[in-house]
Amino acid sequence: MAQALKCGGVEAMETQQENSMSLGIDPHKIDPQLLQKMEYDALVWSSLHGLLVGDTNSQSSGRVPGVGLVHAPFSLLPMPFPENHWKQACQIAPIFNELVDRVSLDGKFLQDSLSRTKKVDAFTSRLLEIHSKMLDANKKEEIRLGLHRSDYMLDEQTKLLLQIELNTISSSFPGLSSLVSELHRSLLHQYKQHLALNPERIPQNNSVTQFAEALSKAWSEYNNPRAVVMVVVQTEERNMKTLSEIDALGELLPDGTLVVDGEAVAVVYFRAGYAPSDYPSESEWRARLLMEQSSAIKCPSIAYHLAGTKKIQQELAKPNVLERFLENKDDIAKVRKCFAGLWSLEDSNIVKDAIEKPGLYVMKPQREGGGNNIYGDDVRETLRRMEKEGSDEDAAYILMQRIFPTLSPAVLMRQGISRKDHVISELGVYAAYLRNKTKVIMNEECGYLMRTKVSSSNEGGVAAGFAVLDSIYLV
Numbered sequence: 001m002a003q004a005l006k007c008g009g010v011e012a013m014e015t016q017q018e019n020s021m022s023l024g025i026d027p028h029k030i031d032p033q034l035l036q037k038m039e040y041d042a043l044v045w046s047s048l049h050g051l052l053v054g055d056t057n058s059q060s061s062g063r064v065p066g067v068g069l070v071h072a073p074f075s076l077l078p079m080p081f082p083e084n085h086w087k088q089a090c091q092i093a094p095i096f097n098e099l100v101d102r103v104s105l106d107g108k109f110l111q112d113s114l115s116r117t118k119k120v121d122a123f124t125s126r127l128l129e130i131h132s133k134m135l136d137a138n139k140k141e142e143i144r145l146g147l148h149r150s151d152y153m154l155d156e157q158t159k160l161l162l163q164i165e166l167n168t169i170s171s172s173f174p175g176l177s178s179l180v181s182e183l184h185r186s187l188l189h190q191y192k193q194h195l196a197l198n199p200e201r202i203p204q205n206n207s208v209t210q211f212a213e214a215l216s217k218a219w220s221e222y223n224n225p226r227a228v229v230m231v232v233v234q235t236e237e238r239n240m241k242t243l244s245e246i247d248a249l250g251e252l253l254p255d256g257t258l259v260v261d262g263e264a265v266a267v268v269y270f271r272a273g274y275a276p277s278d279y280p281s282e283s284e285w286r287a288r289l290l291m292e293q294s295s296a297i298k299c300p301s302i303a304y305h306l307a308g309t310k311k312i313q314q315e316l317a318k319p320n321v322l323e324r325f326l327e328n329k330d331d332i333a334k335v336r337k338c339f340a341g342l343w344s345l346e347d348s349n350i351v352k353d354a355i356e357k358p359g360l361y362v363m364k365p366q367r368e369g370g371g372n373n374i375y376g377d378d379v380r381e382t383l384r385r386m387e388k389e390g391s392d393e394d395a396a397y398i399l400m401q402r403i404f405p406t407l408s409p410a411v412l413m414r415q416g417i418s419r420k421d422h423v424i425s426e427l428g429v430y431a432a433y434l435r436n437k438t439k440v441i442m443n444e445e446c447g448y449l450m451r452t453k454v455s456s457s458n459e460g461g462v463a464a465g466f467a468v469l470d471s472i473y474l475v
């Protein structure tokens with residue numbers, strides 16, 4: 001009798017399957033007629049179940065609801081993923097939530113860690129300015145909401161699950177990721193005679209429901225039934241607000257209530273505001289400051305936002321730093337176990353090694369949203385240029401060990417066209433944290449996002465057009 005396994009709320013049925021990194025079938029070797037039928041059924045399923053995104057080829061996309069849509073890019077079959085690594089990623093999710101919360105409360109750590117970056121990176125400097133204004137005003141965020149996604153790659157050589165980054169702002173795709181898991185379960189059911197794969201090996205993925213529940217619980221904690229949840233988005237969206245609209249329509253009442261367009265705001269959920277391009281003028285910065293000064297629950301607060309920067313990721317990897325924020329020795333060990341090599345550019349030995357072997361490193365600015373990293377020979381060129389110029393620009397970057405996951409065969413669907421390729425994947429685990437003063441109301445893993453990209457592509461990023469949405473098949 002199969003025994004249900006609990007993993008942070010995930011039900012995975014235990015079977016005697018050996019622990020390999022393969023589905024047991026090669027998607028490239030499926031009979032062409034059968035493959036074509038599966039692809040067709042997957043596209044129909046996507047259309048009927050809302051696995052859709054705006055079609056950049058259509059003028060009306062993003063302007064008129066329901067017009068100019070296309071299926072989200074997806075992998076036809078789920079990616080095999082070792083169950084023990086899946087459990088590890090689920091179980092450290094609440095620990096990372098607690099870590100972000102503790103780091104966010106240490107204003108000095110945030111300011112000191114980013115002090116050199118502040119001098120050379122105008123965007124991070126503006127964020128720090130807002131943060132220091134809050135410190136000067138002794139502003140307390142008594143109710144704190146984090147909707148995070150911790151991204152990992154499984155290093156082929158060491159078999160270590162290594163964290164790529166921890167997103168604390170605008171963690172994308174909780175909605176679509178749930179749908180991809182359902183699509184794959186549906187396909188495995190429909191084609192069980194041909195594939196002989198067990199749909200139950202695809203973990204339940206309730207990311208959108210759990211994130212919605214966290215937002216609703218935060219709204220309840222704010223305890224004003226007339227107040228709204230406001231979603232901050234990039235331009236050309238409706239029913240939500242852009243930063244410039246908030247500047248124009250927002251005001252702060254004497255008791256700290258944020259009122260936008262005449263409505264009190266309980267929760268501000270940022271799905272923008274993480275990139276310099278979101279702040280084309282002083283208006284957007286005024287809006288960010290206004291929200292930060294208010295009693296509205298920011299998701300994220302400026303401190304949570306800063307706690308998710310790559311520089312902080314690198315500082316936390318330094319010896320004895322985690323011990324400043326976490327007490328439990330097991331928790332510290334679990335977190336440290338998933339840290340890849342992370343260094344500042346002040347580490348001259350590492351810079352020298354990166355110039356000699358640039359392919360073993362990724363160089364990262366303090367940016368989010370994909371497409372910003374430096375790879376391969378460009379790492380060498382950039383480091384050499386900085387050395388020659390002797391500027392402080394190096395403080396804007398971190399160096400990270402490049403992780404090499406196993407290559408797998410996959411069939412990728414984009415714009416209705418299928419493409420066979422060899423791919424690598426990146427598992428993101430969503431997690432929600434809600435705290436009111438000393439009471440932790442939510443601290444749980446909330447499903448996952450599996451992104452799969454052709455192995456030749458350096459960057460990931462579905463929105464950036466490099467990766468497709470995927471799910472996992474526990475092996």
Ligand SMILES: Nc1ncnc2c1ncn2[C@@H]1O[C@H](COP(=O)(O)OP(=O)(O)O)[C@@H](O)[C@H]1O
Binds near residue numbers: 340368370
């Ligand atoms: N250490 C690494 N090893 C291999 N690939 C990496 C590494 N760091 C980042 N990447 C690739 O670059 C992409 C973007 O990097 P990330 O740190 O997630 O920046 P962003 O915040 O812009 O998403 C990742 O999705 C992954 O595909």
Ligand SMILES: N[C@H](CCC(=O)N[C@@H](CS)C(=O)NCCC(=O)O)C(=O)O
Binds near residue numbers: 271368460
């Ligand atoms: N349009 C904005 C996009 C927001 C965004 O890029 N978020 C980053 C973390 S900051 C992210 O999660 N990137 C992984 C998803 C990908 O692969 O494209 C939104 O959806 O709010």
Ligand SMILES: [Mg+2]
Binds near residue numbers: 165
């Ligand atoms: Mg990322």
